[in-house]
Amino acid sequence: APPVLLPLPTAPASACLLLMLLALPLAAPSCPMLCTCYSSPPTVSCQANNFSSVPLSLPPSTQRLFLQNNLIRTLRPGTFGSNLLTLWLFSNNLSTIYPGTFRHLQALEELDLGDNRHLRSLEPDTFQGLERLQSLHLYRCQLSSLPGNIFRGLVSLQYLYLQENSLLHLQDDLFADLANLSHLFLHGNRLRLLTEHVFRGLGSLDRLLLHGNRLQGVHRAAFRGLSRLTILYLFNNSLASLPGEALADLPSLEFLRLNANPWACDCRARPLWAWFQRARVSSSDVTCAPPRSARAETCARSARPTSRRVRPRHPRGRAAAPAATAPPTTCTGWPRPGAPRRLLGGYGGEDQRGEQTCPGAACQAPPDSRGPALSAGLPSPLLCLLLLVPHHL
Numbered sequence: 001a002p003p004v005l006l007p008l009p010t011a012p013a014s015a016c017l018l019l020m021l022l023a024l025p026l027a028a029p030s031c032p033m034l035c036t037c038y039s040s041p042p043t044v045s046c047q048a049n050n051f052s053s054v055p056l057s058l059p060p061s062t063q064r065l066f067l068q069n070n071l072i073r074t075l076r077p078g079t080f081g082s083n084l085l086t087l088w089l090f091s092n093n094l095s096t097i098y099p100g101t102f103r104h105l106q107a108l109e110e111l112d113l114g115d116n117r118h119l120r121s122l123e124p125d126t127f128q129g130l131e132r133l134q135s136l137h138l139y140r141c142q143l144s145s146l147p148g149n150i151f152r153g154l155v156s157l158q159y160l161y162l163q164e165n166s167l168l169h170l171q172d173d174l175f176a177d178l179a180n181l182s183h184l185f186l187h188g189n190r191l192r193l194l195t196e197h198v199f200r201g202l203g204s205l206d207r208l209l210l211h212g213n214r215l216q217g218v219h220r221a222a223f224r225g226l227s228r229l230t231i232l233y234l235f236n237n238s239l240a241s242l243p244g245e246a247l248a249d250l251p252s253l254e255f256l257r258l259n260a261n262p263w264a265c266d267c268r269a270r271p272l273w274a275w276f277q278r279a280r281v282s283s284s285d286v287t288c289a290p291p292r293s294a295r296a297e298t299c300a301r302s303a304r305p306t307s308r309r310v311r312p313r314h315p316r317g318r319a320a321a322p323a324a325t326a327p328p329t330t331c332t333g334w335p336r337p338g339a340p341r342r343l344l345g346g347y348g349g350e351d352q353r354g355e356q357t358c359p360g361a362a363c364q365a366p367p368d369s370r371g372p373a374l375s376a377g378l379p380s381p382l383l384c385l386l387l388l389v390p391h392h393l
Contacts, residue, residue, distance in 0.1 A: 032057050042083070046070070054079050068092070068112070075101045083107060090114040090137065097122065103129040112137040114161060124149050135159040139185070142166055152177050163209070164188035172197035182206045187233065189213050194222040207231040211257065214238050220245040228252050235284060236260040244271035247279065256281050262289035 031037035032055035035046040042061045048069040058065065064086040072092040077100040080087065084105050094116035102108065108130055113119065114137040124147035127133070134156055143165040151157070157178050167189040175181065175198075182204055191213040198219075199205070205226050215237035223229070223246050230252050234242075239261040247253070263269065265288040276283075 030057060031059070041085075047088075073118075074098070077101050077103065080105060086110045088112045090116070092116055094119045097126055099123045099125050100128075102127060105130060106132065108133055110135040114139040114141065116141050118142065120144065122147065122150060126150065127154060128152075130154060132156050135161075137161045138165070140164045144168055146170070146174060148174060151175060154178060155180065157181055159183045161185045162189070166190055168192070170195075170198050173200055175199060176201035178202060180204050185209050187212045192216050192238075194218045196221045196224075198222060199226060200224075202226060203228065205229050209233045211235045211237065216240075218242055218246050221249070222246055224249045226250055230254045233257045234261070238262060240264040240289070241268035242272050244273075244275035247272075247275045253279070253281050255283075257284040258286050259284040261286075263287065264289065 032044065032046060034049045034051075035044055035055065037044050037059070041063045042059065043064040043066075044058060044062050045066040046055060047066050051067070051070040051072060053072060054067065054075070058081060060081045061083055062081055063083055065080070065084055066086075066088045068088045069091045072089065073095055075089075075094065075097045077098060079101065082104050085107055087105070087108060087110070090112045091114075094113065095118040097113075097119075102111070103125075106129060109132055111127075111130070111133060112135075117140070119141040120143065122143070127136070127150065131153060133154055136154070136157060136159070139161040140163070143162075144167060146167070148171050151160075151174065154177060158180055160175075160178070160181055160183065163185040164187070167186070168191065170186075170191065172195055175184070179201060181202055184202070184205060184207070187209045189212075191210070192215060194210075194215065194217070196219045199208070199222065203225055206228055208226070208229055208231070211233040213236075215234065216239065218234075218239070220243040223232075226249065229250050232250065232253060232255070235257040237260075239258075241264055242258070247256075263286055272286075
């Protein structure tokens with residue numbers, strides 16, 4: 001029997017079949033195993049699963065990717081999709097980030113690489129191309145140095161977390177491209193010196209935290225250009241003196257913490273004292289370290305004699321009664337009318353990602369550094385007189 005030929009579908013039937021195929025739902029990208037996915041906004045959460053590498057089957061539409069608390073060691077180019085806005089990789093075992101890993105993430109706004117204790121160095125172009133990045137977390141790593149152009153091109157960055165590393169030095173113009181940076185956290189490192197142009201370019205900076213370092217010197221122009229800075233923390237360092245010119249470059253300063261430093265209350269204190277006489281900022285106590293020689297006594301005797309008795313000032317400017325433990329002729333405070341002696345409005349607490357400035361009780365000055373200012377170990381009351389003589393004498 002001859003074969004039976006079936007009639008070809010007519011044009012209207014072909015069109016109908018095509019419409020039916022187009023109406024079928026497309027298969028959604030699968031969620032990686034052991035991860036949780038959400039559709040709005042497209043989110044993949046793979047935290048705390050002991051992953052040793054980034055999952056390969058990430059949906060390309062992913063905007064938020066949470067990979068914290070895993071065991072990831074290496075990041076390579078081509079791992080992440082270009083639609084990412086938020087990428088959390090904190091608390092892993094990262095030791096190597098290959099050049100170009102983040103280059104195509106042009107929409108990325110937040111990158112958290114903090115708490116990776118094996119991350120000791122970064123390539124100069126690690127963050128190249130991240131022009132929309134607003135928040136970069138590099139806290140609690142083992143970084144001892146930073147390439148000079150590591151932050152180049154990060155023109156949208158507002159928050160930079162570098163605390164609790166092992167940084168020894170910050171080269172000039174390291175932050176030159178960060179014109180929009182408002183918060184810079186550098187506490188808990190090993191910095192010893194702030195050079196002349198270390199903060200150049202940070203015209204929008206509001207908070208600068210440098211406490212818990214080993215600072216011994218601050219260049220008189222180190223803070224020049226920081227016209228919007230309102231908070232400066234320098235406590236718990238090794239500062240014996242501080243140039244008054246450096247603080248004079250901070251017209252918007254409101255909160256200053258200088259406690260827990262070995263301040264020298266001899267002639268070296270005069271520039272800082274002169275600035276305190278003019279400024280109206282909320283400051284912590286400034287406590288003298290015991291003098292190492294008779295140099296302070298010699299300097300004090302060169303001051304013009306005066307019979308004025310120095311008493312501590314009440315926060316509202318009224319003279320307070322001398323402390324019970326202090327002799328009535330001992331200098332017990334900076335007599336700054338109207339200026340509280342202790343900083344107000346500090347931070348309290350710190351979450352896992354280091355969002356705040358210092359944990360719990362660490363925000364408070366140590367008990368031995370909160371005693372009467374300018375009184376510890378002074379050789380004679382004449383030293384107090386030095387600080388009252390007009391600066392031009």
